[in-house]
Structures are given as structure tokens and as C-alpha cells.
Amino acid sequence: MKDKTLKNMSTKDLPDDCYVKHNVTYQTLSWLMIGEFTLGLPLNLSVLFIFIFRFKFWKNKSILLFNIVVADFLLVICLPVRIHNYQHGLRRSGENAVCKTMLFMLFLNRGASITFLITLTIDRYFNVVHLGRRNFVRRLKKSPAFSIIIWVLLLPLTVPTMLQKEGCCNSLGRVATPEEKVVDTLREVVFFSQILVPFVILVYCTVRIVQRLRKKTVGEKAKLRRAVWLVMSVAVVFSICFLPCAVGRAVLMWVRLMKYEEAEVSVVQVYDSLMVLSYTDCLLDPLVYCLSNTGFKNAYVSTFCPTFLQKRLKKNDVSSTTGTNTATTSAARKISLPLTNKGNALLPKV
Template sequence: MALVTGTPTVVNETSTHCPSAREDAGTGFLPVIMIIEIIVGLPGNIIALWIFLFRMKFWKPHIIFLLNLVLADLLLLISVPFRIHTHMQGEYWVFGEVWCRINLFMLAVNRSSSIAFMTVVALDRYFKVIHPHHWISKMTMTHAAWLAGLTWVAVIALRIPLLTTNLLHQDGNISQCRSFNFYKVIPPEVMVHYVAFVAEFFLPWFLLLFSSARIACYLNQQKQKEMQKRVRRAIRAVAVISLVFTVCFMPSVITGLVGLSIKYLYPTECEIYQRSTQLFMTCISFTYLNSASDPFIYFYSSSMFRNILRRSNLESTIFTSEM
């Protein structure tokens, strides 16, 4: 058994059809990517939080959703340093089993809540333009707060299995902390995590594509310049959300599905399987980009946020750091 900070650790030793794939100790470029993401994402989200909490005088429902997107990013910024340390140690997790569960739970909740609130913001823009008289377009602040609260409850409930499962695995003399591993038989709790990982991408992604297409069609039908301007703002906001969504979350989903397909369709092709899992672990780092990219969503989704940023002379600062 591996020793973690001098204390014996119970490690999940579930075996697989192929040896585990991992980076050479400390030589991977993933720590560099994640460090850059923190350096870029942290100031942008701190400025956004400051604007929402201390400079926003008039609140609307979509502002509540954007604020919750900032809160979701904070979960990532707290959790990623532990993943950076682990990658720099060659996948060796030294923080114990309990924190392994909590760390992976926080990362998963960040991903799920970010997806949820991005989708809600995009749909809010869609209904405001396409269905202005729908009850969703007339949502009150109270309704928005309830929706945000229920979203957090659903996201946390969906990820609870990560807290009830031992996710610390033994690979030779290395203790690895991963929510995605190389099981022969996937435990039910982990299977829930796998299904959620895929479903929470594709369902919102199709909604975003549909919203973008409908707003674009609606724009072509408009004759009044003022209405065209309003619709263009909406389609720009939805397009930015769709772009961030696709770049951050699609690579890991696609490579994850490819890895699972190779595992079950070609169980003896260990080299190909290991390469696919290494690619998957690399693509997971794109997930963390949502924290660095979300300030663009705040900027293009809220004219109030944009105006406050400009009046505060922070626009060049935040977007220079994002580039």
C-alpha cells in the first residue's frame, strides 16, 4: 500500500484489461496549461465577482445566473492547484482518500454547474428575443433565485456518488486520484458519473445550437434597425456561450467515448487504448478553460456588466489578461 503523508491509505486496486496510462513524472505539459488557466482565469473572475457584488445597482434574472457562473468557477480555482501538484508528481496523489473524493467532487460540480448556468443564460437570451411574451421572459428575481438554487441542488445530487466511492487507485507504487479509471467492471456509482459526464454535454449542446439557429433566422426576418441591433446582441451572446461550451467540453467527451469504445470493442489493443486515455487526460485540461473564458460570457451577455466594466476602465485589463 502507498503511504500518504505517513498514514496508511486504503487504495482501490480494481484491475483492468490493460495497464494504467500515465505521464512521466513531472514531464507533462498539463501542469503548465493549468497554471496558465489559473493565472488568466483568477483575475477575470475576481473582477467579475467585484462588479456583480459591489457595482451592479440594478439586478435582472440573467445577472443572478451569471453570478452563479462565477461561483461555479471558484470551485475550479480552489480545486485545480491540487491537480497541478499531482501532475507535477507524475500522477502521485499525496493528499489522502477523503480529499481525493472531495477534490474530484468539486471539479465535477464545477463542470456540471458551469454547463447548467451557461445553458440557462443562453436560453434566457433566446426567449427574450424569440418569445418575449412567454412567462420565462417575464421571470422575476425570485423565480431566478429559485431556479439557480434548484440547479445547484440537482448538480450536487448528481455528483454525490463521487463522495461515496473510493476513487484512490493503486498503479504500482503510485496512488492515483481519478474519477475516470480503467475498470474491468465499472461500479454503479462511477457509471452514474460517466453517464452524467456525457449527457450533460450533448443535451445542452443541442439546445445551444438550436437557439443559435433560431435567433439567426429571426434576425434575417427583421426590418427595423433597432430590433436588428437587439437580435444581434442576443446572437452574439449565444454564439460566445456556444463557442466556449464546445471548446471547453467537447474534446474530453469525444476522447472519453473513443477510449471506452476501444476498451470494449478491441480489448486486446492495449497500446491504442493507453494512447486514447492519455489523449483524454490531456483534453480534460480544456475543461478548466471555462473558468478563463467565462468573463467573455459576462461581457457579451450583460450590457450592464459591459457598461460598468468600461466605466471602471477595467475592460482592457480583463480582456488583455484573457488573450
């Protein structure tokens, strides 16, 4: 009885839209997040261990990849709070400080993941499409100061979220003061620009990279297909983790502005479900970006995989790297295009 009273005291000031309307949906979402947390925590901890103690990312110039893993880890440690809220019929915590901390972490994680992802994509674009030209991104991605600057610049983007006084979702479209409308508008601008602008850059770079790779007629087709898969996987992960929640957010805003209160209940559930889908980013990033780096993959396999699996994976690597160097003629001169990650022009550099 005492616990129930304390719970009511902490949630009594929440607006009506903070309480779930269909408990079954949010119970299901909570179990999905439990699965993401159960898989994501050991995966990201093991990847961080390899990066720091085995791969030594600062020596292998994989600083951007390390920052992506850090951003994913920040997301993973936020999931238990979301799980607790959903299982107790709430869309956010009844404690305002906890709620704002969660929003801060989620906004910061999404911004960092997208920024470092796009930086790597631009680097791959120059390595493949503009081979031989000066690549300014290559120097930046090797600099720890550049990564620190990105994290610092992302902090102001979380300010509109911190200014939110109440409400579970953004209140744009609801009754609000002029000051609150300005804050809500800024929040929406940050949210959509954080996803849509990088998505346009990602699509352009990916299309150009794929076109460049398909023009190459020299070399084994299987390796060319693998190179195309690696660059397209970046766009696929982005489309799965970030684009759907942006579409869901846009639909939710439209429904609120049009005052479709009955439809809003269903749209909110869809939007929250898409946000849970976006949390799979913490699972896909280590698989797609980290394990595509040959040096990191070898360190990870030798540390965590059993002996028989290590031999099998090494056998596959040997067979896939046979005939690694091919030559192509461009502008009356020959350029060596190794198909492994070392000095690779075909496979994306990480």
C-alpha cells in the same frame, strides 16, 4: 529522504493507471494549468468584486450570471491540486479524501456552469424567437430561490463519483464487481447526459435565434452581426470547453471495452489534455457572458481600467449605440426593437 518516504506511503496503494506514463506530457499540462490559474484567479475575483460591490447583481437581476462566476471560481481554486499532482507524476492525489473532494468540485462546477448557461440560452431564445409571448424563464432567472434549487439538485449527481473506491479514471471496461459496474455505469450516464442533452438544447436554440435575427431586414447590419455573434459565442464556448472532453471520454471507454491496452496509454493522455482544455471555461465565461452586459461592463471598466482606456471604450460605446432603436412590422403592428441591452430583443438578455 523522509519526504520521499512519506510520498511513497501516500501513493503506494494507487493503481498503475494513476501514474503518468509520459511525464513530459503532464509537465506541459501542469504549466498550462498554471497559466489558467494565474489568469483565472484575478479575473474571477475582480468579476466577483464588481458583481457584489459595484454592480449589485441582486438589484440588476443578474443572479444567474453571478452563479456562473461562482461556479468558475470553484473550478479555479481546484487547479493548484491538479497542478501539484501532474508535476509529481500522478493523475490524481494519493489521498482518497482529496481525490474525492476534487472530483466532487469538478463535477459540481461543470454541472452548475452548464445548467446556468442553458437557462440563459433558453431565456434568450424566448426573447428573440417568441417575442411578445410570456417568458416563464425570465421570472425564474431573477429568483434567488431558483438558483439555490439548481445547486441543491446538482448535488445528487455527484454521488456516483463519491462512491468510487479507487482508480484514476472511471473503471468501466475493467475487471470489477457487479456493484462497481453499476456505479461506473451511473457515473458515465451522469457525465454524458450532463453534456450531450444541454448541447442539443443549445444547438436548437442557437439555430433558431440566428435564423430569426437574419430574417430582420430593418436596422444596421453591423449591429445585427454583433447580435448573431453574441448568441453564437455561447455555442462556441460550450463546444470548446465541454464537448471535446465528452468525445475523449467516449473514445477512452471504447478503447477500454475493446481491451486495446497499448492504445489506452495514448488515449488517456489525450483525454487528460482535453480536460485541461475544459478548464478554460473559467476564463471564457467572464469575457463572453459578463462583459456582454452593458451595465456590468461599464462598472468593470470604470473600476479597473485606466482613464485613457475608459475614454476610448466609452467613445466606442457611444458610436455603437447611435441609432439604437429600429422598428419592424409584424402582424400589422409595429414593435420597437432597441439594439442595446436595455429591453433588447436583438441582443441576448443576460
